[in-house]
Amino acid sequence: MIDLIPLHFAHHIAGVEADGYVSGEEWLQHLPGLLRDLLAEWELEPIGRSMSGHCSVVVPVRLLGPGRGSVGVAGDAVLKVSWPHPEAATEALALQTWNGHGAARLVRADPSRFALLLERLDTRDLSSVDVDEACRVIGQLLTTLRRPPHPRVPRLVDYAARQADELRTAPSVIPRRYLDQAAALARELVARPPAEERLLHTDLHYANVLGGRRSPWLAIDPKPMVGDPAFEVAPALWNRAEELGTGSQVRWSLRRRLEIICEHAGIDEGRARAWTIVREADNALEVAGDPTARDRISLAVMIIKAMND
Template sequence: MTLQTLGEVPPGCRRRLLDHYGPAAEAWLRNAPFLLAEAAERWKLSLTSYHDAGHASAVALATAIDETPLILKAWYEPLRYRHETAALRTWAGGPTANLIESADDLSVAALELVGGRPGGAASIGRERQMIAAAIHGLHDFGRRRPRPDLPSLAYFHREIMLPRIRQRADKLDLGAGRALVEEACAGLPLLRDDPARTTVLHADLYRENVIFDRAGHPRLIDPHPLVGDAAFDWAFWTVYYDLEHEVTERLATAARISRIPVPDITPWCRALAVDGFLYYMEIDDSAKPKIEKVLSSFLASDLEGDR
């Protein structure tokens, strides 16, 4: 029987995956509609349309036999599929999108459609406090349940983050920004996890990865999960959730909700900020002045927050 596909993936999806993975993704992009169609047939779902979002996958909307709307997600990287679905199983029932079905042979999963529509529903106010509570809840699930097979924060820091920071710092013409980068890099090799705070980390807490359910509660989606010190997630949210805006307030809220002291979170804030600054400089991104301002603020003084 011929599979009924949605046709070619949207141009935006195609462009983002080629930008992210390079020409090697071309063949997979041609095959992605068939992967989604095969999964839909296997799980007796009806595909309705593409949802043009994300940088590592092709996403479609589907409907189950009982009319429940779902998201179908096909990953380019099988390893990233395995990591994300492993984290979602650990967080099942928590503040994320629940995993409904998964197909290891296809690297495709069916996920809850949060809020009943792509992008979720509207928030109900007190956004900063509610998102902080969701992050804390996710970390609690990660501590209480069996540890999934995921990369460690220590590995990410040592083998990925530090080498790319050094490589970019060496090759880029930093101009007046060199002193800023050198100051930020001074303590990076000394960063260490606190084993008492080890949990499953979301590790990708940008604004677009926080959506809201019908009750207005935040759900943390599209993780790039690691296992390590919870301070890393709090730092990521502090720096990147709304770049340049309310950084001090997020740090204060992070420290209050997590009960991790501000001086334990800020070194990871500096590491993430200098990593982002060099990346934005390399690609000449318009966000470069914003991340530079954030990095400067962490180097100028220790930001104080609620303990």
């Protein structure tokens, strides 16, 4: 069973500190038994090499018992088991709400064990698709995923209130004026709420959109929140950063991505720029203690500048 856990993933997760639940090292000790139990209880047969994300193991499986029809004639699916942390705690709720519309279909879930059985998608994603077309796809998916708020999903206004306080008192890992601006914007965006709040994916970037069999593109791996749809745009700006160009081209590339997504998702560009500033200041704070994160902090500054110009 240990073969179902990629070695690079085991090495990474073993060094992760607890975030509301257990440490990565403690969870890893129980993971082989957890996978064994889930495969047996849900009548699943592993049929391929396991994959992994930042915090989860994904095992290609075939359903041997009931439910085969829900994932196609072959009964292929994937078993996803995540290291317990707050962002993963409500993933099943979001997938249930979308019910396969714009996102991977949820077949079965055990939230107490952070385990999901999902339809199997292709391995191709938007990372190698022309970036303008990829942004159009993301904008269209954001429209499809727009659903009423779920009462058990964390609220964006609470995140914004925490960030306003943290940014205001944070050390100057990026220019102080940007931290102060981000803190002020977080408060202002909450004080001027959008016309409607919706269930948000919050991490819809190019690698989190996979090719599907019943639909050309489907979203995976949500980090659900409820709030302003304009919060959704930023991940498509900071990903594929190597394609932004240099000099004045960087601003043009970032603003073009933002404009395409906002046009196809019906999102206000001004609010999208403002939330991007807040999120990038937050990203810079997150990696501030990492001596290898200088490039990520520089990217945050570039994006904030582009959103201001």
